[in-house]
Amino acid sequence: MARSSLTREEVLDTAAALVKRHGPQALTMRALAAELGTAVTSIYWHVGNRESLLDALVERTVQEMGTLRPAGRTPAARIVSVARGLRRQLRARPHLIAMVHERGLTERMFLPAQQALVHEVHAAGLRGARAAAAVRAVQFQTVGFLLVERNRERSPVQSPGEGDLWTASAADDDPALARALARPADPDRLFEDSVRALVEGLLAGLPQPGARSRTGTQREAAE
Numbered sequence: 001m002a003r004s005s006l007t008r009e010e011v012l013d014t015a016a017a018l019v020k021r022h023g024p025q026a027l028t029m030r031a032l033a034a035e036l037g038t039a040v041t042s043i044y045w046h047v048g049n050r051e052s053l054l055d056a057l058v059e060r061t062v063q064e065m066g067t068l069r070p071a072g073r074t075p076a077a078r079i080v081s082v083a084r085g086l087r088r089q090l091r092a093r094p095h096l097i098a099m100v101h102e103r104g105l106t107e108r109m110f111l112p113a114q115q116a117l118v119h120e121v122h123a124a125g126l127r128g129a130r131a132a133a134a135v136r137a138v139q140f141q142t143v144g145f146l147l148v149e150r151n152r153e154r155s156p157v158q159s160p161g162e163g164d165l166w167t168a169s170a171a172d173d174d175p176a177l178a179r180a181l182a183r184p185a186d187p188d189r190l191f192e193d194s195v196r197a198l199v200e201g202l203l204a205g206l207p208q209p210g211a212r213s214r215t216g217t218q219r220e221a222a223e
Contacts, residue, residue, distance in 0.1 A: 006038055008046045015047075016057055019095045024054070058103050061096040065089055066112035075124035076199050082116045083142045083195045090146050114139060125206040134202045141198055149187050 014035050018027050029050055033040045047053045068085045070078035090097055100109050117135040126134055163182040171178035 006036065006042055006046060011036065011043055011046045011053075012056060012060060015053055016060070016093075016096065019057065019099070020093060023095045024099055027053070029053075054099060055103075057096060058100050058105060061093060061100050062105055062109045064093075065109050068113050068116050070116055070120060075120045076196075076203055078120045079117060079124075079138060079199050080192070080195050082113060082120065083138050084192070086113045086139075086142050087146055087191060090143070091150075094150070110139065121202075124203050126203070137198060137202060138195070141195060145191055145194065149191075152185075 011032070015027055015032055018032065018035060027050070029040050029043055032053075033043055036043070043053075047056055068082055068089070071081045072078040097109075100106060114135055117138055118131065121131045121134045162184075166178045166182040168175045168178050171181065
């Protein structure tokens with residue numbers, strides 16, 4: 001028996017869940033109706049045909065990607081938090097992100113994250129071309145890291161694997177390095193370390209918020 005009430009948001013929520021689990025090819029109007037326990041005609045009433053439904057999902061994904069909120073006490077910490085949030089959002093909805101890309105809306109999707117980064121690099125003291133380079137460096141690092149991460153997750157079992165390949169001789173006679181590289185990588189820690197190192201390099205030489213020069217401190221002490 002068809003449901004007596006149904007909202008557009010319920011349709012979109014269920015459609016998004018189907019895409020997240022099985023990819024866009026699994027999103028048929030019949031499958032969606034079965035998930036919702038309603039008639040196909042009811043779905044058409046709320047969202048139109050399948051192409052209209054896909055357009056609505058893409059638009060909602062773009063809007064959801066605009067909800068990043070920087071966190072931290074310093075611009076550097078907030079820049080890292082934006083990168084962390086962007087990676088988390090991209091990982092949570094790979095199929096939906098692919099749909100956004102296929103419809104030529106990738107740049108629009110990334111704009112809110114870029115704007116958040118612009119605000120923080122300005123707060124750190126970067127302007128102009130150097131600020132633009134910093135914004136792009138953080139974005140490219142985040143997206144590039146995610147692509148490598150997902151490729152490793154999807155790749156078949158490697159033989160020989162890292163544990164077999166990294167011997168002391170392969171590591172330039174550094175046994176500790178060989179042992180470390182033979183162990184599985186921790187993606188979360190590696191991402192944090194790499195982004196922090198990148199941000200530190202981008203902001204190197206800039207005065208830190210709240211920091212006072214040694215001369216200024218000495219002058220205050222003398223007074």
